[in-house]
Amino acid sequence: MTLTEGRPPTSRYGSRPTMKDVASRAGVGLKTVSRVVNGEPGVTSETRRRVQDAIDALGFRRNDSARVLRKGRTATVGLILEDLADPFYGPLSRAVEEVARAHDTLLINGSSAHDPYREQELALALCARRVDGLLVVPAGPDHRYLEPEMHAGIATVFVDRPARGIEADTVVSDNHGGARSGVAHLIAHGHRRIGYIGDLPRIHTAAERLRGYRTAMEEAGLPVRPDWVSLGSTAPERVRRAAEEMLSGPAPVTALLTGNNRVTVTVVRVLAERDPHRPVALVGFDDFELADLLRPAVTVVAQDAAGLGRVAARRLFDRLGQAGLPPSLVELPTRLMVRGSGELPPAD
Amino acid sequence: MTLTEGRPPTSRYGSRPTMKDVASRAGVGLKTVSRVVNGEPGVTSETRRRVQDAIDALGFRRNDSARVLRKGRTATVGLILEDLADPFYGPLSRAVEEVARAHDTLLINGSSAHDPYREQELALALCARRVDGLLVVPAGPDHRYLEPEMHAGIATVFVDRPARGIEADTVVSDNHGGARSGVAHLIAHGHRRIGYIGDLPRIHTAAERLRGYRTAMEEAGLPVRPDWVSLGSTAPERVRRAAEEMLSGPAPVTALLTGNNRVTVTVVRVLAERDPHRPVALVGFDDFELADLLRPAVTVVAQDAAGLGRVAARRLFDRLGQAGLPPSLVELPTRLMVRGSGELPPAD
DNA sequence: TAGAGTCTGGACATCGTTGTCAGGCAGGGA
DNA sequence: TCCCTGCCTGACAACGATGTCCAGACTCTA
Structure with missing residues (x-):
């Protein structure tokens, strides 16, 4: 049988059967249909079956808007x-x-x-x-x-x-702690000129990660030049420009901390285009798929x-x-x- | 002022003001509130302002469940x-x-x-x-x-x-055409033993891509051995096992078509662990981020x-x-x- | 057979909003 | 002055479901 069989003649395309329709088809009261639909007790199995048949025949589905209105949740x-x-x-x-x-x-x-x-x-x-x-x-x-x-x-x-x-x-x-440990890691490997490229400063995580970066630098007694920090949109063009400037200025950085996965990916691209004999160290905030398969594999501060x-x-x-x-x-x-x-x- | 000021004493935590509350506070009828809320014409600016004030004071927000119930959309x-x-x-x-x-x-x-x-x-x-x-x-x-x-x-x-x-x-x-062109590409580069690792056969795209693979092989007059085709879950363990078997059997494949990005990523991992002097060609279905930065960069059939x-x-x-x-x-x-x-x- | 207790089913109000329709009021023309 | 037009405004029903409450049917016991 097709599923359109048994629809009452009043059913137009786009209008749905209601509990009232089900009730009258099954020859029971409205509340009884409600009981069946909600699996409430107090309905004989015979009645329940009749109602269920009507539901199937009409293709009834409870209207949750009405239900929400009544129930509140x-x-x-x-x-x-x-x-x-x-x-x-x-x-x-x-x-x-x-x-x-x-x-x-x-x-x-x-x-x-x-x-x-x-x-x-x-x-x-x-x-x-x-x-x-x-x-x-x-x-x-x-x-x-x-x-x-x-x-x-x-x-x-x-x-x-x-x-x-x-x-x-x-x-x-723990954005502050994560950034701090990432930068400390770079410092432990001998880097002294480290840059940070992050998201818009109004974004809390970007600010916290910057703070972590500064903390690590300070703890190692390293200066932070203003042109080693770049905050802004994570659009590839902006990040690319920032990375290139940090890598070519008067005091070029030898290592970078990137503020999130979008930034990291762009920076990886920039580094891949550079002279492989003068490698730049990188720690990215956020793990990302395939980070381990890139060469060099990308060290990251992973969030849970x-x-x-x-x-x-x-x-x-x-x-x-x-x-x-x-x-x-x-x-x-x-x-x-x-x-x-x-x-x-x-x-x- | 705080936003809790002006709430009627009857308002309990968790219950929201309704249009009726707004109406009585503004001293107007229910329908007038409705008109204001929906930006309908026919309300003087003075009345509109009074209603708007009441709305702001009460923190009223229209209940869309009720609206949906009435309007149908x-x-x-x-x-x-x-x-x-x-x-x-x-x-x-x-x-x-x-x-x-x-x-x-x-x-x-x-x-x-x-x-x-x-x-x-x-x-x-x-x-x-x-x-x-x-x-x-x-x-x-x-x-x-x-x-x-x-x-x-x-x-x-x-x-x-x-x-x-x-x-x-x-x-x-165009899954069939895409897979076909990918395999044709491998054949054009001299491959004759090509494998296909795809998703569950009940999934339409997996079946179509398999069909495309077979078409390309057939058009080149190449045989397809049963152990060159593996369909199943995209879980890394399954894919890994399938790839390893195809690469080590009696007639090992020299190239692979992978059926979607999940499979491709796992196969890339498998290939990266193998002897780099005996490379295996790969074409993946679906583009994925960083595909161009892997070595070798991964050729893909990209979908829009x-x-x-x-x-x-x-x-x-x-x-x-x-x-x-x-x-x-x-x-x-x-x-x-x-x-x-x-x-x-x-x-x- | 009557009375008490249990179980099933239905009538009705209600949730918050919108559409219909009619009433009230001001202004203008006769 | 009266009527008509046009604009605002509000009373009321309806959307579809659920909760309350009561009526009727049934079972069981004395």
Whole structure:
């Protein structure tokens, strides 16, 4: 039989059967259908079967909008990232999805495309759809716009970076410590002129990593020339220019710390084009696929992206289960993965 | 002022103000608030201002569940991928997002984790939330479960692979032609014993690519030994074993076609561990980041992932705008990107 | 056979918003 | 002065599901 058989003649294309339709077809009351659909007790198996038949024949599916309206909870949480295509967020989002699934909750992924306005637009759209909770990788400089939503009961956790302007749960990596250990590693291999190329300074992680870089240099008693630090967009052209300037100036650097995986990849390209007899050491923040297969293999400060997602999601559900928890801050450790590019000796 | 000032005393934590609350605070009717919120005409600027003040004071945000219930449309479409962390899907999902945005529509991303059951669960959950449309990268062997939904008016487009069991809009790459051109490239460089390692045979793309491989071999009058073809999961262990067997059997292959980027990456690892004096040529299906920086650089058959997403999303919105279009099939061309690994001479 | 207790099913209000429609009011023409 | 037009405004029903509560049917016991 085809699935269109048995539809009531009133059903137009684009209109769906409701519980009322199911009830009248099965010859029972509305509430009985509701009981069957929700697996509630108090329906004889004979009645249950009749209702189920009607549901199948009509192709009925419960309208969750109506359900949400009545019940108040949506069993849905939102995750707002900067860029779905950035490999750093893959494991993060996957980890969140697993936790959400364990709580029978649907995860909605969205991307702000690095644009504060789009982040806000997206977050508020999800709030208007009454998600129970929100996980946000902040792109914008100010998150006070979420205050009314949080007060109204939408659990919110910030991941990878803290929010600005409000107190909220936050899960981040130890960016300062990670950068510091990466630079210390370069120093231990004899480098004294080390550059840092990072993301926009308004982004918290970029600032923290810069701070870690400075700390390591200071601890070794090394000076930091202003032209050894370059913060800005991670667009390949900008990063390329920055790298080339640092490598050719009056006091060229012999080693580089790159502020995230986008920057690292571009810098790897720049270094590959240079004279292989004058190698430049490199430590990248964020691990990336195939880093071990490049020659030289790229030494990185790896973040636990899946851990960030998992811890943040757990915190979100804790908060959903128990309102009124005080805001918490969790900092996850990073790990230096030594592979080769950071062990090159200084060229001079 | 803090944002909690002015809340009516009845407002509990976790309950939100409604239009009714706004109306009574502003001293106007319910419908007038609705007009202001939706920017409808027919409200004096004085009234509008009073209402807006009440909205701000109460932190009101329209409940879209109720709105959807009343209006029938959600201005939301869903995209179901296999794995959010697979870099192939990044540009695809980004392209869909751009198109959705141009239509003032929210995009919900979800992942099936390669599991047919999860795909169905997710698709139906989105249908229950009454998304207007659905873009699906099929993971399952049977999509008849979507038939009632499509009949009920949920526009559905399949991407990257066709659906099984139903007629529907589909946008795919020219998998057969792409694989054929990749293998022809290897043959042109003197290879006669060429292997193919692909995804599970039930996956349409894997089968098509196998067909392309066979076509190219046949056209060159070359035999295909059964142990030169290995289909199965893309788990690294399986792929590694398959590659090692093909490279060490009685008639070892001198070149490989890999069926997608996951397989390619694993094979690159295997090849990197082997004797560099006996190189194995490689052509991978799907481009991937840094393919050009490996040594040898990896020659690939590149798909237009962004194109897949863009074309599919456009088709979805065409269908939303005009119901009853006949199902269409679009096949996008692939591009052979010659980089080095496919040009190695046969080892013997 | 009557009464008590249990189980099943249905009528109705409700969630927050929007579409319909009618009432009120001001201004202009006769 | 009266009526008509046009503009604002608000009362009310409806969207589809769920929770409350009660009625009727049934079983079991005295």
